[in-house]
Amino acid sequence: MAVRGHHLAAAGICLGVLLGPCGAQYVPDNLEMKMNGKAQIVFLNADVTIPCMLYEHDSVNLNINVIGVRWFQRRSNSDKEDNVFEYNGGKQTQFRLGASISLSGLRKGNASLFLPAIQFQEGGEYRCEIIIPPIKVERTARVDVVAQPSSIHLPPETIMEEKNMYIKNVTLAGSYPESHKIIWGIIGYILVVISLCSFVWMLVEFLRKVAPVLSPLPETVQYLKHQEMKTLHFVIWDYRPKSLTLKLFLKTNPHSEKSEEKLLFCWKTQGVEKEEKPESMQLMESQAGFTLNPVVQALRYNVFGISCHLTVESDLAEFTEADLLLQVEHSALKIPLSKKIHLKIIAQPKLKKIRCSSDHLQPGESVTLTCRIHSFFPRAVRVSWYKEDRLMLEDIKTSEALETSEDGLLCSCTSKLEFFPHMEDLGKKFICKAEVEGGEPVERHWVLWALGEFPSNGPTEVQGDSEGTLNTNKEKVEDIVVV
Incomplete structure (x- = not known):
């Protein structure tokens, strides 16, 4: 017990040194995060700041050495999130070039993300995750990237031809003060004309209709x-x-x-x-x-x-x-x-548990694995079998897809794989994959756990690629597409 107390005291001293004078403030009872609740429309190639702040931390000086901040992006046409920026205990990692947060702002609870020269493909949903052990909070915000017109076209009647003006030295009659007044009068007239033209141009530009x-x-x-x-x-x-x-x-x-x-x-x-x-x-x-x-x-x-x-x-x-x-x-x-x-x-295919034709597998004897595929649409489905990551080219039979749901739309079929097990197949996964157009592959697997002894003349050689690499025989895969 004395040794255990010694270790706890040492851990407390180390934690106090790590947290410093602000250690009591970085673990609040609860955290609240604020982000932009509406879509943020920004222009192409503009520098953008996506707000992300913790409430009620204006007067708090957080210890940023124990804070974790992560930013993720999910594009409009994808369900996958990509890493954008990560800050962890003083270390910053940029997954997107130029992405950053303000460390001085982070001490006040401001974890806003800065992105220079934003591009079209960076539009979408951004998620901010802040971890102040043992509490984690996260929020999301949306950013839409648009482009400004490259030029402004005025109607023909509003276009004014620019002319160069040259002031030549002339001799004015009268005294110097009178000549001075004449020169300033000309300059004033020119300024009035320029101001009037600018006002007319701004008025026309303001009232001009712009097509969406x-x-x-x-x-x-x-x-x-x-x-x-x-x-x-x-x-x-x-x-x-x-x-x-x-x-x-x-x-x-x-x-x-x-x-x-x-x-x-x-x-x-x-x-x-x-x-x-x-x-x-x-x-x-x-x-x-x-x-x-x-x-x-x-x-x-x-x-x-x-x-x-x-x-x-x-x-x-x-x-x-x-x-x-x-x-x-x-x-x-x-x-x-x-x-x-x-x-x-x-409708994504659903696969039932793979069944084996025999409970006592023997080397040199063929066995059949059966996989029931159901509740998919459209009717055309691609079925393939793999041993680990290698496409199997053994005897594969897939039944015709039939409508089995009450509404007559969802389909089902059965796929069977017949092969000869060998001793080197022990522990290997036999995988059945099914995929419809526009969907992701869905799979179930079966593992060979036990196999009888081989005869004295040795095991039967495995036919095919000895390296176990994925065989991309497209003709074989197309043969098992059900239409």
Whole structure:
């Protein structure tokens, strides 16, 4: 007991030295984090700061040597998070070139992320994670990247031809004071003309209509998972005046000429009020399975931008594939802007436990592994078998896919692998993988744990690649695609 007490005292002294005079403040009872709750619209190549602050820490001097800060980014067209920046106990790691946080700000609870020269692909959702042991808090914020027009085009009637002016030395009649007044009078007249022209140009530029630009989604085909929700993002930027109409249509049978487009939403802005803060407005119409959340923001010189988030809750009972048409109407457009997105609903395969044909495996005797694949859509499914990471080319049979659900849409099939086990297969995983178009591979595995003794003449040689590498025989894989 005395030895244990000695060690605890030594640990307490080390912890006190590590924390310093601020050690009592870096472990609060609770932490609250504040981030921007609305989409942050920024311009291409601009330097951007994404806010992330802890509440009630203005007067606190935190010990940054025991604080951990991590920033992650998830792009609009991906479900994967990428590391952006990490700070851990005084060490900074940049996963994105130029990413940084202010250490002086971090002492006050400010972990805002600075990104120089932001690019289009860096738009999306950013997550900030702050760890002050033993407490961890995290929040997310969205950033939409837009581009400014490369040049400004004035109507022909507003274009003024520039002329060079030369002042020559002339002899003026009268005394010096009178000549001085004449020169200053000419200069004053020139300044008045320049000011008047500048005012007229600014007025014309301020009142000039600017047509909106509609950013399409990253891909023209969007795969939606059955009975799951997915949010699609698109931006309308650099337009004026503020009045604008956005319509969304859905065509549930895109391959039929007789199929009609159904109006999902008809949303209009509220006029040309001057507002400094972003504005959210309610939709005029709504549709089951679809939710539209637009955010209007004043950018500059009476120019506006809109960040739209369309959430789709897909269901095969409603449609299997459809065309979504985005249409924008504005007074600066002769014909409406329109973009079409093709939607396809898929159902990820589900695999049951792999069954073996025999409980007592013997070398030199063939065995059959059976995997039941069900609840997938569309009907075409790709099935393949692997031993660890090596594609197996043994006798593989996959039954025809049949509709087994009550609605007659979800399908199922059975795949069998027949092979001869060998002693070197002990402990190896035999994997069945299934994949449909637009989905990710789904797999189940079976492990060979026991095998009888080989006969005296030695084990049977394994046919194929002795190195166990992945065999990419495409013809064999295509043979087991079920249509």
